[in-house]
Amino acid sequence: MDGVRSLVEFIGGNTSGIVERTTEHLVIVLGVMLAATLFSVFLGIAVQHRPFAKQLSLGTAGVMLTIPSLALFAIFIPLVGIGNRPAQIALFLYAILPILRNTVTGLDAVDPAIVEAAQGMGMGQVQQLFRVRIPLAWPVIIAGIRVSTQLITGVAAIAVLVGGGGLGSYIQRGLTSLGNPFSIERVWTGTIFIIVLALVLDVVLGFVGKRTTSPGIR
Amino acid sequence: MSEPSTADTVEAGPAGMVTDRDPTDAPVMIHLDGVEKVYTPGAAPAVEKLTLDVHKGEILVLVGPSGCGKSTTLRLINRMIEPTSGRIVFDGEDVTDIDANELRRRIGYVIQRIGLFPHQTIAENVGTVPRLLGWDASRTQQRTDELLDLVGLEPGIYRDRYPKELSGGQAQRVGVARALAADPPVMLMDEPFGAVDPITRDRLQNEFLRLQAEVQKTIVFVTHDIDEAVKMGDRIAILRERSVVAQLDTPARILSYPVDEFVDDFIGSGSTLKGLHFERVSGLDIPDYPVIRRDTSREEAQRILEGSDFRWLLLLDERGRPARWLNDAHVADTSRPLHEVGPVVRAMVERNATLHDALEAMITSSAGQAVIVHRDGTYAGVVQIELLTEVIGRMRREARRHYEALEANQAADATADAAGTA
Numbered sequence: 001m002d003g004v005r006s007l008v009e010f011i012g013g014n015t016s017g018i019v020e021r022t023t024e025h026l027v028i029v030l031g032v033m034l035a036a037t038l039f040s041v042f043l044g045i046a047v048q049h050r051p052f053a054k055q056l057s058l059g060t061a062g063v064m065l066t067i068p069s070l071a072l073f074a075i076f077i078p079l080v081g082i083g084n085r086p087a088q089i090a091l092f093l094y095a096i097l098p099i100l101r102n103t104v105t106g107l108d109a110v111d112p113a114i115v116e117a118a119q120g121m122g123m124g125q126v127q128q129l130f131r132v133r134i135p136l137a138w139p140v141i142i143a144g145i146r147v148s149t150q151l152i153t154g155v156a157a158i159a160v161l162v163g164g165g166g167l168g169s170y171i172q173r174g175l176t177s178l179g180n181p182f183s184i185e186r187v188w189t190g191t192i193f194i195i196v197l198a199l200v201l202d203v204v205l206g207f208v209g210k211r212t213t214s215p216g217i218r
Numbered sequence: 219m220s221e222p223s224t225a226d227t228v229e230a231g232p233a234g235m236v237t238d239r240d241p242t243d244a245p246v247m248i249h250l251d252g253v254e255k256v257y258t259p260g261a262a263p264a265v266e267k268l269t270l271d272v273h274k275g276e277i278l279v280l281v282g283p284s285g286c287g288k289s290t291t292l293r294l295i296n297r298m299i300e301p302t303s304g305r306i307v308f309d310g311e312d313v314t315d316i317d318a319n320e321l322r323r324r325i326g327y328v329i330q331r332i333g334l335f336p337h338q339t340i341a342e343n344v345g346t347v348p349r350l351l352g353w354d355a356s357r358t359q360q361r362t363d364e365l366l367d368l369v370g371l372e373p374g375i376y377r378d379r380y381p382k383e384l385s386g387g388q389a390q391r392v393g394v395a396r397a398l399a400a401d402p403p404v405m406l407m408d409e410p411f412g413a414v415d416p417i418t419r420d421r422l423q424n425e426f427l428r429l430q431a432e433v434q435k436t437i438v439f440v441t442h443d444i445d446e447a448v449k450m451g452d453r454i455a456i457l458r459e460r461s462v463v464a465q466l467d468t469p470a471r472i473l474s475y476p477v478d479e480f481v482d483d484f485i486g487s488g489s490t491l492k493g494l495h496f497e498r499v500s501g502l503d504i505p506d507y508p509v510i511r512r513d514t515s516r517e518e519a520q521r522i523l524e525g526s527d528f529r530w531l532l533l534l535d536e537r538g539r540p541a542r543w544l545n546d547a548h549v550a551d552t553s554r555p556l557h558e559v560g561p562v563v564r565a566m567v568e569r570n571a572t573l574h575d576a577l578e579a580m581i582t583s584s585a586g587q588a589v590i591v592h593r594d595g596t597y598a599g600v601v602q603i604e605l606l607t608e609v610i611g612r613m614r615r616e617a618r619r620h621y622e623a624l625e626a627n628q629a630a631d632a633t634a635d636a637a638g639t640a
Contacts, residue, residue, distance in 0.1 A: 117333025120298060120406075121347050121396075122323035135337045214337035216380030 044103025102144025106137030
C-alpha cells in the first residue's frame with residue numbers, strides 16, 4: 001500500500017510534467033500514425049492486384065517488425081541525428097505491417113460481384129476505389145490502424161533513448177536512478193500513462209471507425 | 219355445385235408468352251459485326267466472329283450449355299470484355315472505341331449475383347448511375363422513388379434500408395431498378411433470376427415481363443435454362459461452343475423446328491408441349507359441338523347424342539354456362555332430371571388462354587376435352603385433343619416452310635452475288 005500511496009504522491013506532484021510528456025508522446029504517435037496510415041493504405045491499394053509486389057511489400061513490412069526496436073531506433077541516428085526524428089522513422093516502419101496487411105485483406109474481401117456491378121454501371125477505376133472498394137474495406141483497414149496505434153504507443157517509450165521525448169523519459173529516469181526515492185514510481189508513472197494513452201486512443205479510433213463505417217456493413 | 223367458380227377458369231398466361239408481332243420488324247438497336255474474343259493468341263477464340271442484331275424493344279435471349287461463351291458475348295456488348303476484333307454498333311453509332319465507362323452508363327446491367335452496394339442505402343444504390351451522370355439530388359431522388367414503385371417496393375419503406383435487410387427477391391428487384399435508373403435504352407441481363415428459389419424466380423420473371431411491356435427496353439438476356447429462354451424471349455439465340463449461333467428465332471419456331479441435332483438435344487424433351495404456350499385458343503377453328511340447354515327434353519337429348527359423332531353432350535345452365543357432361547348412360551338414367559346427372563364441368567379455359575392451358579384442362583376433364591368459355595363464363599366451344607395435334611402439325615409445317623424459304627433466299631442471294639462478281 002505504501003507503494004501505491006507514494007505513486008499517487010509522485011503523480012500528484014508532477015502533473016504538469018506528466019501532461020507535457022504525455023502530450024509529447026501523443027504528438028509522436030499521431031504524427032507517425034498519420035504518415036503510416038496514408039503510406040500503408042496507398043501501398044496496399046497499389047499492390048493488392050499485383051501478387052509479386054504484394055508478397056514483397058508484406059514480407060518487407062514483416063521483416064521490419066522483427067528488427068529489435070533498440071537497434072532500429074539507433075540505425076537512423078547517423079542519417080537524421082538524435083531527437084524525435086530517428087524515433088519517428090523507426091515507429092513508422094513498425095506501424096506499416098498491420099495497416100498494409102489489413103488494407104490488402106479488406107480489399108481482397110470485397111465481393112467481386114459488387115466490383116463488377118460498379119464497373120458495369122460505368123464507374124472508372126478511381127470511382128470504384130473511392131465509392132465502393134475502400135468504403136467496404138474500411139472496417140478492416142481501421143482495425144489495422146488500431147493495432148498499429150497500440151503497438152506504436154508502447155514502443156514509442158524507447159524514443160527517449162535516441163534523444164526524443166515522451167513518457168519513456170519517466171521510465172528511463174526511473175531505471176537509471178534505481179534505489180533512489182521515487183525511482184520505481186517514475187517507471188510506473190511512465191508505464192501507466194502509456195497504457196492509459198493507448199486505451200484512450202483505441203477508444204477514440206473505435207468511435208471514429210464506427211462513425212465512418214456505413215450502417216449497412218456494421 | 220354446377221356453378222363454375224372462377225378459380226376453375228384458367229387465366230391466360232403471363233404477358234409475353236404469345237406474341238404476334240415479329241420482333242425483327244423493329245429497327246436494329248445493337249449490331250455486333252464479326253465480334254471476336256481471343257484470350258490466348260493462336261488458341262481457339264472464346265467468341266468466334268459473331269454477327270448478331272438486337273432489335274429495338276425485343277428481349278433477345280442467349281442460351282446455351284455452360285462454357286459456350288454466352289456470358290462473354292454479353293460482356294462484349296458493354297465492353298466489360300474488350301473484343302479482339304469486330305465492331306459494336308449501338309443505335310447507329312460505332313461504340314467500339316468510345317470511352318467504355320460512358321458506354322456503360324447508357325446500358326443497364328444486371329448480374330446473377332446482383333452486386334448491390336452493401337454500404338449504401340437502397341435509394342443510393344438505385345441512384346448510382348444518375349449520380350455518375352451528374353443529375354441533381356432532387357431529380358435523382360424523384361427517379362429513385364419512381365423506380366422503387368415500378369418494381370413493387372414501397373419507397374417510403376425501402377428507400378433508406380440497406381441491402382442486408384432485403385430478401386433475395388427484393389434485392390433482385392432493386393438490382394433491376396438500379397439498372398433502369400438512368401432510363402437506358404438497352405439492358406444486359408446475365409442470368410438475373412438464377413440465384414433465387416423457383417417460386418420467387420417465376421414471380422420475378424412474370425413481374426419483369428409486365429415491367430418490360432411498360433418500359434419497352436431492348437434487352438439481351440443470358441440464361442442456361444431453355445424454359446426461361448422460352449418464357450422470356452421474343453427471340454432466342456441458341457449458342458454452341460465459341461458462341462456460334464446454332465439457331466436464332468422466335469421460341470415458337472425453335473420449339474417446332476429445331477434446325478439440327480444440337481438444338482434438338484438442347485431444347486430437350488417436351489418441346490412440343492412448350493410450343494403450345496405460343497398459340498391461343500382464340501386462334502383455333504373450333505368445330506360445332508352438341509350442346510343442350512336445361513329445358514331440353516330427354517328424348518331430344520338422346521336424339522342429338524345419337525345423331526352426333528361425339529360420346530358426350532354438354533349441358534348448359536339457364537345462363538348459358540357449361541354445367542355438366544352427359545353420355546348415353548346419363549341420358550338413359552331416368553331416376554333424376556338431366557341437370558342432376560353426369561360429371562360437373564370443372565375444367566374451363568377462356569378464349570385468350572394458351573393451348574397449353576387448354577391441354578391441361580383437357581387432361582383434368584372427366585370427358586377428356588376442354589370447354590372454352592367467354593369472359594362472362596358462357597359457353598364458347600369445346601376443344602379436343604385432335605385439334606391440338608392438328609395445330610402442332612401446322613406449327614411444324616409453318617416453321618419448316620419458313621426455313622425452306624430462308625434457305626431459298628440465301629441460295630438466291632448467293633447466286634446473285636456470284637453473278638455480280640462475275
